Amino acid sequence: MWTDEQLETYNEQGFLFQPGLLSQQQIDDLQTSASDLMNEKDNPEEVHIVREKGGPVRTVFCMHRRVEPWRSLCRSKEVGGPVKQILGSDAYIFHSKLNYKESFEGSVWMWHQDYGYWQYDGVDDRMMSVQIMFGDNTIHNGCILLVEGSHKWGALDHYSDEVTTSYKQWCIPPDELRKHVTDESRIYPVVGKAGDVCFFDCNILHGSNHNFSPVPRNTVIFAYSAIDNIPKGVDNPREDWVVSREYEPVTAGLKIP
Numbered sequence: 001m002w003t004d005e006q007l008e009t010y011n012e013q014g015f016l017f018q019p020g021l022l023s024q025q026q027i028d029d030l031q032t033s034a035s036d037l038m039n040e041k042d043n044p045e046e047v048h049i050v051r052e053k054g055g056p057v058r059t060v061f062c063m064h065r066r067v068e069p070w071r072s073l074c075r076s077k078e079v080g081g082p083v084k085q086i087l088g089s090d091a092y093i094f095h096s097k098l099n100y101k102e103s104f105e106g107s108v109w110m111w112h113q114d115y116g117y118w119q120y121d122g123v124d125d126r127m128m129s130v131q132i133m134f135g136d137n138t139i140h141n142g143c144i145l146l147v148e149g150s151h152k153w154g155a156l157d158h159y160s161d162e163v164t165t166s167y168k169q170w171c172i173p174p175d176e177l178r179k180h181v182t183d184e185s186r187i188y189p190v191v192g193k194a195g196d197v198c199f200f201d202c203n204i205l206h207g208s209n210h211n212f213s214p215v216p217r218n219t220v221i222f223a224y225s226a227i228d229n230i231p232k233g234v235d236n237p238r239e240d241w242v243v244s245r246e247y248e249p250v251t252a253g254l255k256i257p
């Protein structure tokens with residue numbers, strides 16, 4: 001469980017980076033499974049793959065239900081424990097995604113706040129994400145960039161971009177960005193290696209660059225929601241692989257103080 005100091009840092013910055021959280025065995029298992037998922041080896045039917053315009057895998061969604069070791073990892077004390085502590089309740093997985101960036105081809109995620117578009121899924125903002133690295137995440141291969149403290153701004157205006165990448169992404173228009181992000185803003189690059197983990201708020205402004213390096217970028221994100229924060233009142237709900245219809249309390253077995 002996190003200390004009061006760690007919780008305070010998370011609440012102030014909007015994120016907390018924890019290096020070396022996972023064991024070598026866990027990392028080995030994640031790497032093997034990631035490769036199987038991307039090669040579509042026995043993927044369960046709910047697993048959904050989005051490819052870059054040029055063909056390489058961009059994202060593999062929904063591996064948390066039936067694919068080990070992801071199923072155990074999102075329920076583990078290392079990952080699920082702080083989530084339960086931060087949200088102050090049990091949580092379900094809103095979605096899970098393996099965001100791969102192939103060497104030289106993996107492409108950008110424009111600046112956005114997750115809740116900037118999750119709000120249109122009919123949920124409130126008692127939500128957060130946990131990013132797990134299972135390979136090097138560097139400035140050159142397109143690590144995630146977080147704007148420190150931006151979670152305190154509330155949800156900014158977003159628009160739906162269907163042009164820049166193969167994945168329709170809600171992102172923040174440049175004029176809106178210029179109003180909020182200044183020279184004074186601290187853009188924190190989530191640089192790390194396999195086994196490092198970053199917890200972040202659903203309102204933190206973030207994005208990531210193209211992978212300009214020969215090293216693929218390997219990251220998985222579990223998006224969690226407070227257990228009673230069930231999507232409602234939306235005319236055309238997004239698919240189950242991205243807005244889960246399963247509300248299992250994955251943190252139920254974990255004790256918080």
Ligand SMILES: O=C(O)CCC(=O)C(=O)O
Binds near residue numbers: 109143207221
């Ligand atoms: O994987 C990345 O670089 C960013 C992913 C992201 O921001 C998202 O999935 O909302």
